[in-house]
Amino acid sequence: MTKEECKKVVLDIIADIAPDEDLSNVKPDVRLRDQLQLDSMDFLDIVMELRKRHGIEVPEADYLQLASLDSSAEYLTPKFNALAAKG
Amino acid sequence: MNTRTHYDVAIIGAGMSGLAAGIRLAHFGKKVCIFERHNAPGGLNSFYSRGGRKFDVGLHAMTNFVRPGVKGTPLTKLLRQLRIDRAEFALCEQKRSRIAFGPCGETTLAFSNEFALFESEVARAFPAQIDGFRRLVAVVRQYDDVSLDATAESARAVVRTHVTDPLLEDMLFCPVMYYGSATEHDLEFGQFVIMFKALFLEGFARPFEGVRTVIRVLLEKYRAAGGERRMKCGVARIVANQGRASALVLDDGSEVTADHVLSSIGALETERLLVGPDVVDDGGAVPPGNAAEGEWRVRAGGSEPSAGTPSRQSAISNFNSQAAPGRLSFVETISILDRQPAALGWGDDTIVFFNDSVRFDYARPEADVDPRSGVICIPNNFQYGPGRELPEGIVRVTCLANYERWAHLPEGEYQTAKQRWFGIIQRSARRFLPPLEQPDAFERATVATDMFTPRTITKFTGHIGGAIYGAAAKHRQGRTRLENLYLCGTDQGFLGIVGAMLSGISMANYHILQKRS
Numbered sequence: 001m002t003k004e005e006c007k008k009v010v011l012d013i014i015a016d017i018a019p020d021e022d023l024s025n026v027k028p029d030v031r032l033r034d035q036l037q038l039d040s041m042d043f044l045d046i047v048m049e050l051r052k053r054h055g056i057e058v059p060e061a062d063y064l065q066l067a068s069l070d071s072s073a074e075y076l077t078p079k080f081n082a083l084a085a086k087g
Numbered sequence: 088m089n090t091r092t093h094y095d096v097a098i099i100g101a102g103m104s105g106l107a108a109g110i111r112l113a114h115f116g117k118k119v120c121i122f123e124r125h126n127a128p129g130g131l132n133s134f135y136s137r138g139g140r141k142f143d144v145g146l147h148a149m150t151n152f153v154r155p156g157v158k159g160t161p162l163t164k165l166l167r168q169l170r171i172d173r174a175e176f177a178l179c180e181q182k183r184s185r186i187a188f189g190p191c192g193e194t195t196l197a198f199s200n201e202f203a204l205f206e207s208e209v210a211r212a213f214p215a216q217i218d219g220f221r222r223l224v225a226v227v228r229q230y231d232d233v234s235l236d237a238t239a240e241s242a243r244a245v246v247r248t249h250v251t252d253p254l255l256e257d258m259l260f261c262p263v264m265y266y267g268s269a270t271e272h273d274l275e276f277g278q279f280v281i282m283f284k285a286l287f288l289e290g291f292a293r294p295f296e297g298v299r300t301v302i303r304v305l306l307e308k309y310r311a312a313g314g315e316r317r318m319k320c321g322v323a324r325i326v327a328n329q330g331r332a333s334a335l336v337l338d339d340g341s342e343v344t345a346d347h348v349l350s351s352i353g354a355l356e357t358e359r360l361l362v363g364p365d366v367v368d369d370g371g372a373v374p375p376g377n378a379a380e381g382e383w384r385v386r387a388g389g390s391e392p393s394a395g396t397p398s399r400q401s402a403i404s405n406f407n408s409q410a411a412p413g414r415l416s417f418v419e420t421i422s423i424l425d426r427q428p429a430a431l432g433w434g435d436d437t438i439v440f441f442n443d444s445v446r447f448d449y450a451r452p453e454a455d456v457d458p459r460s461g462v463i464c465i466p467n468n469f470q471y472g473p474g475r476e477l478p479e480g481i482v483r484v485t486c487l488a489n490y491e492r493w494a495h496l497p498e499g500e501y502q503t504a505k506q507r508w509f510g511i512i513q514r515s516a517r518r519f520l521p522p523l524e525q526p527d528a529f530e531r532a533t534v535a536t537d538m539f540t541p542r543t544i545t546k547f548t549g550h551i552g553g554a555i556y557g558a559a560a561k562h563r564q565g566r567t568r569l570e571n572l573y574l575c576g577t578d579q580g581f582l583g584i585v586g587a588m589l590s591g592i593s594m595a596n597y598h599i600l601q602k603r604s
């Protein structure tokens with residue numbers, strides 16, 4: 001998986017959690033919280049949807065890694081690839 | 088037929104909070120079953136059929152209404168957490184509501200889903216109070232009302248620091264208390280804030296088909312997520328063993344087990360289900376509505392540690408010492424009309440909160456009913472859109488009532504009392520609606536009536552004392568003396584129909600989903 005594909009995965013999840021948000025102009029390097037109305041309940045849901053849909057575990061200590069799309073891709077892409085390699 | 092005998096989570100009660108919790112848990116892959124004693128879901132906000140008509144109970148209006156695009160409010164959180172598209176609820180906004188005080192409603196404050204109307208009404212009727220009112224509103228807006236461990240303050244005390252006219256103070260407390268207070272005379276400021284926002288800063292709306300739409304959406308989400316439910320199958324006992332709920336005994340005598348149990352039926356109502364080696368019943372058989380003398384207690388000085396860690400012990404004593412049943416219950420009269428209420432000149436008011444006395448007295452009445460104050464709801468008066476109207480006119484009136492008095496009437500006297508109070512309540516409420524051209528026009532338009540009492544509430548919901556807002560003491564964190572048994576719903580303490588759903592969501596998140604699997 002590429003980092004771009006990984007960003008798409010995260011955006012797809014946000015689109016389902018927060019269908020009332022406009023995601024057409026999300027800046028990858030800006031904190032999601034600063035450009036969208038997402039609260040701690042929503043971030044919990046991003047983490048849980050990653051687990052449910054993709055089998056990716058994000059421990060609580062790493063939640064900050066999901067602050068922006070760029071940081072999410074940086075953090076999650078190796079996890080996705082490791083999971084794919086395991087088959 | 089659901090025949091599984093072990094679940095990740097068992098939920099007691101298919102009301103708003105139980106269904107909302109169930110949706111969250113099932114969505115994230117938990118094996119969940121909801122056990123409901125009644126044959127209809129909805130709990131305190133349900134419906135029934137009589138004479139070919141469907142009657143809503145509970146819900147007058149859905150509070151917390153905000154328009155699309157307004158974010159960060161309870162309604163938006165709820166829709167997101169349950170993956171509900173707001174179009175599914177198809178909410179129609181209220182026309183306008185009023186608070187009417189004085190023997191014939193001489194002082195009135197109108198409000199709508201535009202807060203500016205309420206503010207201008209306060210400025211008109213109470214010009215000397217408007218600055219204080221604005222300060223109060225600023226405090227309310229800034230208050231963190233979703234904190235699970237806020238300190239308790241008297242709402243009356245806080246409001247009085249800003250609003251010094253007792254009439255305005257009472258007019259603010261009347262709707263807030265009628266739509267959610269489990270305590271008499273006063274409530275916790277945090278609860279006041281939740282209700283003030285829900286009623287005035289947000290607003291009222293209703294699906295065209297009333298509460299049935301809300302319940303249908305929740306049931307569909309729950310089923311689609313893989314949740315199970317067993318109707319007409321209540322939980323008769325919770326077996327407590329070594330500080331845990333080890334099994335549930337169902338009404339049919341069968342047993343199921345669950346890793347977690349979430350109970351929406353009330354704190355004391357849940358306590359009463361507990362049996363097992365950790366529990367002694369020192370009050371004998373507990374007569375309904377007389378619970379304070381019959382509390383279950385953890386056996387003192389038992390050889391086994393009865394409930395785990397010291398921190399849990401303090402939660403236990405807290406849970407028990409506050410286990411007094413709620414004192415507030417209600418009667419409601421329902422009149423079905425052969426025409427729209429607008430045809431009688433009653434087409435403008437959605438909800439009217441009224442009080443005829445010098446002070447507003449929110450308390451259990453000495454008599455069967457206190458007709459001095461109450462709430463009139465006219466479900467026809469929402470903005471359903473051009474040419475769209477409910478098939479019949481409906482006028483509902485709710486007043487405070489005394490559970491004990493209703494509970495102990497023999498059947499014949501019960502029916503007579505209902506008839507007598509129906510008339511008294513109608514006459515009281517009519518003083519606060521526009522006068523009719525012909526004095527008997529309302530009676531002539533009435534084609535059917537019904538009435539529920541505190542006794543009806545207890546019969547169909549199991550809530551002790553007909554207390555629809557539960558006990559005075561709330562358990563914000565939802566903990567009980569058993570480590571895997573949690574509360575949601577009325578006694579957890581988020582108020583109103585939206586609050587009930589958020590309660591189920593919060594408790595499912597906090598106690599189950601956020602835990603490491």
